[in-house]
Amino acid sequence: MSEELFVVDDLTVTLPTSRGPVDVVKNVSFTVGRDETVGIVGESGSGKSMTALAVLGLLPRGARTSGSVKLDGKELLGRSDRDLRSVRGNAISMVFQDPLSSLNPYYTVGLQISEMYRAHRGGSRQAARKVAIEALERVGIPDPGRRVDHYPHQFSGGQRQRVMIAMALCCSPSMLIADEPTTALDVTVQAQILELLAELQSTTGTGMIFITHDLAVISSIAQRVLVMQSGDPVEYGTAEQVFSEPRHEYTRMLLDAVPRIDDEVAS
Numbered sequence: 001m002s003e004e005l006f007v008v009d010d011l012t013v014t015l016p017t018s019r020g021p022v023d024v025v026k027n028v029s030f031t032v033g034r035d036e037t038v039g040i041v042g043e044s045g046s047g048k049s050m051t052a053l054a055v056l057g058l059l060p061r062g063a064r065t066s067g068s069v070k071l072d073g074k075e076l077l078g079r080s081d082r083d084l085r086s087v088r089g090n091a092i093s094m095v096f097q098d099p100l101s102s103l104n105p106y107y108t109v110g111l112q113i114s115e116m117y118r119a120h121r122g123g124s125r126q127a128a129r130k131v132a133i134e135a136l137e138r139v140g141i142p143d144p145g146r147r148v149d150h151y152p153h154q155f156s157g158g159q160r161q162r163v164m165i166a167m168a169l170c171c172s173p174s175m176l177i178a179d180e181p182t183t184a185l186d187v188t189v190q191a192q193i194l195e196l197l198a199e200l201q202s203t204t205g206t207g208m209i210f211i212t213h214d215l216a217v218i219s220s221i222a223q224r225v226l227v228m229q230s231g232d233p234v235e236y237g238t239a240e241q242v243f244s245e246p247r248h249e250y251t252r253m254l255l256d257a258v259p260r261i262d263d264e265v266a267s
Helices: 047-055 083-086 110-123 127-138 157-169 189-206 215-221 237-244 248-254
Strands: 004-015 024-031 038-040 063-070 090-096 173-181 209-214 224-230 232-238
Touching: 004 047, 004 209, 024 038, 024 047, 024 063, 024 090, 024 209, 024 232, 024 248, 038 215, 047 063, 047 090, 047 173, 063 173, 090 157, 110 127, 110 157, 127 157, 157 189, 173 189, 189 209, 189 248, 209 215, 215 237, 224 237, 224 248, 232 237, 232 248
Parallel strands: 038 209, 038 224, 090 173, 173 209
Antiparallel strands: 004 024, 004 063, 224 232
């Protein structure tokens, strides 16, 4: 087992509603080792993304958390927003599902990457621009020295997702959260992004949480899997165990819903 890098213990997220407080994430626990990917799966509304937002301190106003979230042994829950700003994008980064809405359309991608770098590492604009070009090259953007001055709308969907990955990794974080980063992409581009993430992880030793509703994607990238239903963690184990011997009925239902090319076609 990999050395524990990220430890979530009994995490609960409570949101205020017109009918009173509601627990939308309930007693979630899992660990991520260095150079390890943990997949969080479940249908929409199961609490996957809310778990990630709680980890980063990005919950809506009025939300409450309990439990523990530790990165390299340091507690994240309960820290001030100012403290968390020094962690977000630096020690722990996130790749969001929709890069077009996550990137600012008024600024070049190079400026957005370099500003992220300067916010955490300092340095001159020239040095940060060099980092941005290297980051784009690292994620496979052709002609990065020219594309660094292009705007988000000048990139394809797959290239924008590569830009988001470049931005997330420019400060060499020890943890990466990928929140459904391939959902809006076609199958060919999806495979390229998954291959890119796996390659980058193998060279950097970054731990990763990969959030998706797609079990086929998780089976190809994760070593351990957490299954969530309506905010509850219903199953947690190695990918081999969860996919070959699921213990919870909900997990079995999710697996049964995956299309199979060898299924008989009804005549």
